Amino acid sequence: MYYVVTIATLVTMALALIRALMGPSVYDRVLAVNMFGTKTVLLLSVIAFLYGRPDFLDLALAYALINFIGVLAVLEFFRSRAMRKKTEKDLEKTPR
């Protein structure tokens, strides 16, 4: 019963990986990593029941947390880099 959804999730993880490798801009890759993370959470929840070990659900919760924090960290990094470039450009333009 669980095999259909497991195979679907694994195929989607492969597709997300292809998007991460292919994506022309870096935001495509961040999107792919985020999707990969949530699919991993679903995969873990299903496999925990497939193997009869429901006490492994702590892992799925931890993954979901880590995925969220990772994506926010990446976006904050880009934002602060763009901000720094903008202030450097503004500093160049103003006559000193």
Added chain:
Amino acid sequence: MTVVFGIFLLTLLVITAIAIVRTENLFVAVMLLGIFSLLIAANFFILDAADVALTEAAVGAGISTVLFLGALALTSEKERASTGPRWLSVIVVVSATLVVLYATFDKPIFGDPAAPVHQHVAPWYLEKTPELIDIPNVVTAVLGSYRGYDTLGEVFVVFTAGIGVLFLLSAHHGGYSRRKESELEQTEIGLRDHLIPRVVGRMLVPFILLFGLYVQFHGEYGPGGGFQAGALIAAAFILYALVEGEDRTLKALPQSALTGLMIGGALLYGIVGLLGIALGSNFLDYSVLATTPVAGQQLGILLIEAGVGMTVTGVLLSIFHAFAARDRY
């Protein structure tokens, strides 16, 4: 069926690894490293190794990505072109690969119960843990009690790594307050002006902390323990720092507290070991810590896991603050 899933995930792993090596843009490499770490953790999970999977996810996919990005903020994003002879490294790598492949021919079949690894110490651990230590998670029993020396070494390695990074990076340690006043216009610290991530992040931080504490103390009954809990608690503070700015996080948990956690954790582990000697037995022998040996073992494991969690939290957060503070010289 495990074999099919395993082969599929390992194939994706090889593709990711090749992509990481071949790309020149280091951002892309960092993000692909996140996927790499998730794939390895999924692999561990389907092989029934839950503690390792949890540690790999918490440390590899989350904290390592943040720290790599912090390092990338200080350097450039393009890889430097390689100089020197390439053929030498190619020869070394190819010969090492062939040697490793040849060595795998001698391994027992996957899952063979007559393999040597299942013959000597592993059955003893599985038999004796209910009577000697009486906790359901044998991995924590091995990590905490039977192989306590190794874990002591690991805690001190983490501690040393923390000291090393702090020596290298915190040149401005005394200048926090001076810098704050000189930057009059702090436009947009963190994600402060973006309301949605800020609200959601602030709402989630207490639950993540609670979950981290749950993982810490639940290590004896399920997957968990000090390393995973330390990484999760550090992740909670990193989330707060991302949405609120690093200054407010330093007010919430100042650097002195982080240093205290780092030192206190390793010290706690050492003291528990020395207590064994002081109470008349060997170093790191927990049986003498309480009235019965079994209770003593459980108390000992609880204390050293707390020590490990404290040190890992302190080190990860100190490294994060060292990178983030350096970013705004």
Added chain:
Amino acid sequence: MNLVLDIISWVLLSAGGVFVLIGGIGALRMPNLYTRMHAASVTDSIGAVLVLSGVMVQAGLSLATIKLGAILIFLLITGPTSSYALANAAILAGFKPDEKPGQEDSA
């Protein structure tokens, strides 16, 4: 009764799997960053709801159901937040919604 529960969870799980797969195909074939984001985030939420409900039906009333409920709530709260943050970052970096794929801006 058991058979009914099994059938319900099979339907939920399969539907969840289908949506997850649609999301993956969408993220691969859509022409633009924003359309890919749309495909990925919408199917993430609905796939999570269906798959986790299917597993919850299987688990019955136990601690595992509460943990699965916690995972579901967490995914439903943080999934749209990540998509919002990503779209915001992309807009602020200057990606116009009708930009052709293959044009890089700052990274």
